[in-house]
Amino acid sequence: MTCTEFIALLDDIIDDSVAAETRAEVEKHMHKCGHCEVVFNTTRKTIEIYRSHQIYDLPNDLRERLHAAIMARCKKGC
Amino acid sequence: MTTIQSIAGQDEQHPDVALVQRVREGDVSAYDTLVRKYERQIFRIAQHITQNREDAEDVMQDAFLKAYEKLEQFQGNSKFYTWLVRIAVNESLMRLRKRRTGKMVSIDEDLETEEGTVPRDLADWAPDPEQNYTQSELGQILEKTIKGLPPGFKVVFELRDVQGLSTEDTAEALGLSIPAVKSRLLRARLQLRERLSRYFRNKPGSRQAGPKVARAEP
Numbered sequence: 001m002t003c004t005e006f007i008a009l010l011d012d013i014i015d016d017s018v019a020a021e022t023r024a025e026v027e028k029h030m031h032k033c034g035h036c037e038v039v040f041n042t043t044r045k046t047i048e049i050y051r052s053h054q055i056y057d058l059p060n061d062l063r064e065r066l067h068a069a070i071m072a073r074c075k076k077g078c
Numbered sequence: 079m080t081t082i083q084s085i086a087g088q089d090e091q092h093p094d095v096a097l098v099q100r101v102r103e104g105d106v107s108a109y110d111t112l113v114r115k116y117e118r119q120i121f122r123i124a125q126h127i128t129q130n131r132e133d134a135e136d137v138m139q140d141a142f143l144k145a146y147e148k149l150e151q152f153q154g155n156s157k158f159y160t161w162l163v164r165i166a167v168n169e170s171l172m173r174l175r176k177r178r179t180g181k182m183v184s185i186d187e188d189l190e191t192e193e194g195t196v197p198r199d200l201a202d203w204a205p206d207p208e209q210n211y212t213q214s215e216l217g218q219i220l221e222k223t224i225k226g227l228p229p230g231f232k233v234v235f236e237l238r239d240v241q242g243l244s245t246e247d248t249a250e251a252l253g254l255s256i257p258a259v260k261s262r263l264l265r266a267r268l269q270l271r272e273r274l275s276r277y278f279r280n281k282p283g284s285r286q287a288g289p290k291v292a293r294a295e296p
Contacts, residue, residue: 042202
């Protein structure tokens with residue numbers, strides 16, 4: 001497996017949706033290619049960080065205000 | 079896409095289906111439940127596309143009102159949330175076009191750039207690198223990092239990786255093909271990784287790695 005082939009499969013590797021046979025090749029490649037191992041680990045970490053520190057969160061007071069405005073208009077038939 | 083979803087949907091009914099049915103029968107409180115369930119996610123999508131807090135507030139309200147008005151048109155062969163996201167994305171793009179008069183903004187423009195497909199920064203990161211920053215610094219880094227990506231990349235990343243939607247549902251919500259979603263997701267993930275490396279790369283002997291984070295504007 002080449003680095004280009006590895007990167008093309010990266011999403012499937014991260015989402016754990018590669019066939020068992022391909023996975024063995026992927027692991028073999030990562031074992032000998034430190035760069036691809038770094039790309040895999042840091043990409044996975046990127047997703048993990050964005051998932052656990054959600055940005056653009058709606059503060060509760062604003063959320064309540066917007067929610068009330070939406071429901072008031074729906075009750076009036078918009 | 080629709081066919082795949084219809085077949086998959088036959089096995090079990092999504093809880094939103096019953097809520098939508100109650101709204102159609104005139105029960106506004108069922109809509110209250112749907113709004114509460116999805117308002118945070120819709121706000122985030124709007125903020126990703128418009129990059130403006132006030133616009134995101136307006137888009138969120140308009141999207142829920144439009145969905146309420148158009149509920150009769152909702153076929154039920156897609157999920158309520160993917161249908162709602164599609165409305166919110168269209169509202170966001172309309173607002174963006176209004177603000178940037180004359181500049182075309184689209185979610186499906188294919189940006190065939192080399193950036194993001196070839197990883198350049200190959201330095202490893204510090205273990206748990208986010209712990210080198212305060213919550214507010216980290217929030218600024220994450221916002222700043224994702225801000226520069228094209229709208230289509232940001233929304234695909236948000237739906238697939240942050241909100242956990244399937245590739246099929248993301249494609250349906252955005253009106254994109256499955257290969258287009260996959261290609262955007264790979265490029266979004268790699269570009270974010272590359273940009274975050276500036277802050278998180280391992281620098282021996284330093285706990286405070288990475289460039290200084292600009293303070294929030296007052």
